[in-house]
Amino acid sequence: xxxxxxxxxxxxxxxxxxxxxxxxxxxxxxxxxxxxxxxxxxxxxxxxxxxxxxxxxxxxxxxxxxxxxxxxxxxxxxxxxxxxxxxxxxxxxxxxxxxxxxxxxxxxxxxxxxxxxxxxxxxxxxxxxxxxxxxxxxxxxxxxxxxxxxxxxxxxxxxxxxxxxxxxxxxxxxxxxxxxxxxxxxxxxxxxxxxxxxxxxxxxxxxxxxxxxxxxxxxxxxxxxxxxxxxxxxxxxxxxxxxxxxxxxxxxxxxxxxxxxxxxxxxxxxxxxxxxxxxxxxxxxxxxxxxxxxxxxxxxxxxx
Amino acid sequence: xxxxxxxxxxxxxxxxxxxxxxxxxxxxxxxxxxxxxxxxxxxxxxxxxxxxxxxxxxxxxxxxxxxxxxxxxxxxxxxxxxxxxxxxxxxxxxxxxxxxxxxxxxxxxxxxxxxxxxxxxxxxxxxxxxxxxxxxxxxxxxxxxxxxxxxxxxxxxxxxxxxxxxxxxxxxxxxxxxxxxxxxxxxxxxxxxxxxxxxxxxxxxxxxxxxxxxxxxxxxxxxxxxxxxxxxxxxxxxxxxxxxxxxxxxxxxxxxxxxxxxxxxxxxxxxxxxxxxxxxxxxxxxxxxxxxxxxxxxxxxxxx
Numbered sequence: 001x002x003x004x005x006x007x008x009x010x011x012x013x014x015x016x017x018x019x020x021x022x023x024x025x026x027x028x029x030x031x032x033x034x035x036x037x038x039x040x041x042x043x044x045x046x047x048x049x050x051x052x053x054x055x056x057x058x059x060x061x062x063x064x065x066x067x068x069x070x071x072x073x074x075x076x077x078x079x080x081x082x083x084x085x086x087x088x089x090x091x092x093x094x095x096x097x098x099x100x101x102x103x104x105x106x107x108x109x110x111x112x113x114x115x116x117x118x119x120x121x122x123x124x125x126x127x128x129x130x131x132x133x134x135x136x137x138x139x140x141x142x143x144x145x146x147x148x149x150x151x152x153x154x155x156x157x158x159x160x161x162x163x164x165x166x167x168x169x170x171x172x173x174x175x176x177x178x179x180x181x182x183x184x185x186x187x188x189x190x191x192x193x194x195x196x197x198x199x200x201x202x203x204x205x206x207x208x209x210x211x212x213x214x215x216x217x218x219x220x221x222x223x224x225x226x227x228x229x230x231x232x233x234x235x236x237x238x239x240x241x242x243x244x245x246x247x248x249x250x251x252x253x254x255x256x257x258x259x260x261x262x263x264x265x266x267x268x269x270x271x272x273x274x275x276x277x278x279x280x281x282x283x284x285x286x287x288x289x290x291x292x293x294x295x296x297x298x299x300x301x302x303x304x
Numbered sequence: 305x306x307x308x309x310x311x312x313x314x315x316x317x318x319x320x321x322x323x324x325x326x327x328x329x330x331x332x333x334x335x336x337x338x339x340x341x342x343x344x345x346x347x348x349x350x351x352x353x354x355x356x357x358x359x360x361x362x363x364x365x366x367x368x369x370x371x372x373x374x375x376x377x378x379x380x381x382x383x384x385x386x387x388x389x390x391x392x393x394x395x396x397x398x399x400x401x402x403x404x405x406x407x408x409x410x411x412x413x414x415x416x417x418x419x420x421x422x423x424x425x426x427x428x429x430x431x432x433x434x435x436x437x438x439x440x441x442x443x444x445x446x447x448x449x450x451x452x453x454x455x456x457x458x459x460x461x462x463x464x465x466x467x468x469x470x471x472x473x474x475x476x477x478x479x480x481x482x483x484x485x486x487x488x489x490x491x492x493x494x495x496x497x498x499x500x501x502x503x504x505x506x507x508x509x510x511x512x513x514x515x516x517x518x519x520x521x522x523x524x525x526x527x528x529x530x531x532x533x534x535x536x537x538x539x540x541x542x543x544x545x546x547x548x549x550x551x552x553x554x555x556x557x558x559x560x561x562x563x564x565x566x567x568x569x570x571x572x573x574x575x576x577x578x579x580x581x582x583x584x585x586x587x588x589x590x591x592x593x594x595x596x597x598x599x600x601x602x603x604x605x606x607x608x
Contacts, residue, residue, distance in 0.1 A: 281558070
């Protein structure tokens, strides 16, 4: 274990890959490892990137990696994918593009599928971020499809969050409906060469004018055409202006507060796998017992 | 309490509204009430309706209500909305259309906002379904914005699930990306007078051809133009064909299995509100303690 963590702290990519797999499979070894690594973390900047499907997030992430590598930064990427039982796993299309960094040892990319009903994705993303931070990554990009509560929350648990929108999607409910307006520290209008970019920017600004953030920050709106590499440096620069404001410590505490909730939730659920849900479900479906009384009984068992 | 539950069983709309509020606010009285009501449930058909934002779900639901009312059915609607802190609550736009049923005592509509980090929306939806079932609703429509894991799971916990799609949204990743393909018992292509309906139907069928459901059901594809009232009867008829197959009992057991997981998770979290997350988050952010050791300690406290 001590050897393993030393290798990770030294940036050994094979030790890192093995640890990422241990985290994803929830191996017991992962937790001891993370305990050892944790004191060596706190250096990496975590950047959340979220937006509607089809907004071009993967291409944008690809360009951000190139830009950060040009600056000599070590980069980690955690791509959170919704799982589709139909296709038998995470949607891989977007990931394939990232293979362009395959041969670059300064880049570590991990795609994580959602875990279905019991959740735990936020806890796993936290573990993965701790790992990449300890392994010396300067920047960790956490990419999520920002369409659901879970994904949005994960993107939010970053030092800065970038929300990617595209012009001309219906009545632009894309952002507002999914509740991602309020988590953006920086807006990126990608595919901004398409019609409707002006309108979208006006709409973002109209919504922003309705209320003021507690921290006083007004998230800038950056335009990009990621496929052409346009607007990438500007987006990074906007993120850095946000980070330079100096209340990062408050945000880190707030983020850890949320992460601890997720971690506790996940670990409690793991602990109670011996409960017989199937037999209880049969009793409830047949109206032999009511679900509320069953849950009461389980909570008693858990607490004593 | 006994009076209250009698009034609900008798269909008193004011008692029903008060109970819905008690459930939403997680008042202690709600749980005793639900225990009393539960033995009187099991008669209502629960129909989940989900789909991308902008797919016209609310209009479709509105038309379904009209159709069911024409048949003399009592109808309950639970509309699950993502919350936007920006607007200070659930997005109300869609709901306003439903006001057309305001004066009809045979229709009970409740909009529920998501509850943020701690989740609990599936548990609350279950409670609300139990309530409406006990109050004599023949059909309970559960409408969700099917873009995130949570919302998709809620729609799935129904006797039948309708997935609403629209033609011409980008590269039709709308359905596939969000993982809603596999939960549909019936597909509705709404706004089917718009270009791309044929292509979308071909795509749905292509994906269906890739694998077979365990129960052998091939979800039919119905076309609708909800604003014109077209395809509504056909959609209902497709749902009824699905329900007529007779393995509803297996599905009910599977659904209760999932619901019990959600209910346990929610109630465990409520029980442990005395943990000092803020102080722990400060310790972690300052790297004075590691989060894994903190969680271990909390689990010890909870278990003893």
